[in-house]
Amino acid sequence: MVAERTTPRRPGRPRNVEPSPEFVARMSEIVETAARVFQAKGYDAGSLDDVAAALDLRKASLYYYVHSKAELLYRVFDRAITLALARLSDALLIEDPRRRLEALIRDQTVNVAREPAFFTVFFDQRPRLASTYESDIRAKERQYLRVFREAVESAVDQGSLSPVDPRYGAQAILGMTSWVYKWFDPGRDDPERFASTCIELLLGPTG
Amino acid sequence: MVAERTTPRRPGRPRNVEPSPEFVARMSEIVETAARVFQAKGYDAGSLDDVAAALDLRKASLYYYVHSKAELLYRVFDRAITLALARLSDALLIEDPRRRLEALIRDQTVNVAREPAFFTVFFDQRPRLASTYESDIRAKERQYLRVFREAVESAVDQGSLSPVDPRYGAQAILGMTSWVYKWFDPGRDDPERFASTCIELLLGPTG
DNA sequence: CCTACCGATCGGTAGG
DNA sequence: CCTACCGATCGGTAGG
Numbered sequence: 001m002v003a004e005r006t007t008p009r010r011p012g013r014p015r016n017v018e019p020s021p022e023f024v025a026r027m028s029e030i031v032e033t034a035a036r037v038f039q040a041k042g043y044d045a046g047s048l049d050d051v052a053a054a055l056d057l058r059k060a061s062l063y064y065y066v067h068s069k070a071e072l073l074y075r076v077f078d079r080a081i082t083l084a085l086a087r088l089s090d091a092l093l094i095e096d097p098r099r100r101l102e103a104l105i106r107d108q109t110v111n112v113a114r115e116p117a118f119f120t121v122f123f124d125q126r127p128r129l130a131s132t133y134e135s136d137i138r139a140k141e142r143q144y145l146r147v148f149r150e151a152v153e154s155a156v157d158q159g160s161l162s163p164v165d166p167r168y169g170a171q172a173i174l175g176m177t178s179w180v181y182k183w184f185d186p187g188r189d190d191p192e193r194f195a196s197t198c199i200e201l202l203l204g205p206t207g
Numbered sequence: 208m209v210a211e212r213t214t215p216r217r218p219g220r221p222r223n224v225e226p227s228p229e230f231v232a233r234m235s236e237i238v239e240t241a242a243r244v245f246q247a248k249g250y251d252a253g254s255l256d257d258v259a260a261a262l263d264l265r266k267a268s269l270y271y272y273v274h275s276k277a278e279l280l281y282r283v284f285d286r287a288i289t290l291a292l293a294r295l296s297d298a299l300l301i302e303d304p305r306r307r308l309e310a311l312i313r314d315q316t317v318n319v320a321r322e323p324a325f326f327t328v329f330f331d332q333r334p335r336l337a338s339t340y341e342s343d344i345r346a347k348e349r350q351y352l353r354v355f356r357e358a359v360e361s362a363v364d365q366g367s368l369s370p371v372d373p374r375y376g377a378q379a380i381l382g383m384t385s386w387v388y389k390w391f392d393p394g395r396d397d398p399e400r401f402a403s404t405c406i407e408l409l410l411g412p413t414g
Numbered sequence: 415c416c417t418a419c420c421g422a423t424c425g426g427t428a429g430g
Numbered sequence: 431c432c433t434a435c436c437g438a439t440c441g442g443t444a445g446g
Binding site (some may be wrong): 057 | 416417418426
């Protein structure tokens, strides 16, 4: 997050800098509701009145939690990318390049399919994010891309993936898997099955 | 288009139903400008004042060409999908399944990379399209998907593509290639080279 | 967390 | 294709 404390603690008892658990929980609800509103109506047409109404609040009350609508959007973005990055950590422990890439493909597909509101906003409302927050999000996104690029590189070296430029390979795989949010129908489609399709197309039958 | 005439011509000289070439050309400029404005600011935040200003017009003058902002968005959508469909026609003449799929992958990549404004609006502003126009666009989009699905099917039958569900395979390929509009940098990237990467990943080295 | 309110923006129209 | 304008919406604030 942008406002994270990086300086060491001052001595003595800190004076209510820690938000209460109730505050954190309520903030979480607000961010989730905002994600759904912005998914359905877009950032500009989705008003703070809409978000407040979905929470049974008045618009002015939201300003107790965020300073601006722009900050609320940032919080949706931060949650999406932080969640996605965290969910990659298990895959990164896998040593075999082919299996690691398989796990990353599954992770990305399932992430996007499981949180359609957050990822729809993340992918489609990107130009609406205020420039103040852009660099923070971009840094985390670059981490994400790097993970995929290095996984592609290893799989190419291993000979399990066709020899391609790692950046192009990573973008191809990210596109294939992220695109899910555009067409996925939860009643009809299965993320695991689609992930298997991608793996089969790229890496051939699983041994 | 939604308002296309399908009934036969009445007898006698038609009374100025044909728009003049000047009108058509000006309309074209307006639609292109709208695509750029909606790409940069989004549909809701991109005002008719913005579109008019970019054309050195006043907002009210746009209403000589379109009945509403919603119609202007529809015209951007229609142009994007009509253009994309038209550009597939050459590929459809190719008989060999592997080569046909290769050509479709190239077409889609180059289409998206060449018209970033139209395709960014098409992909990201879809929920903003008024329901009146939705069915028209969806029908054309389904045609588009069918072309890719059938090409996947043929390539699978031929044995040049891994045996996968044709719908999932088509969505995977469409995602891989369409995603280009999210990351492509015209100064750095080459659409043809990226298309070759996709082909290599999916179909192996070109023989 | 609320009521009441302001200032600005915007799609659309009147009338030419 | 223009000037002038209306009605509605919306982010944000005052003050409690």
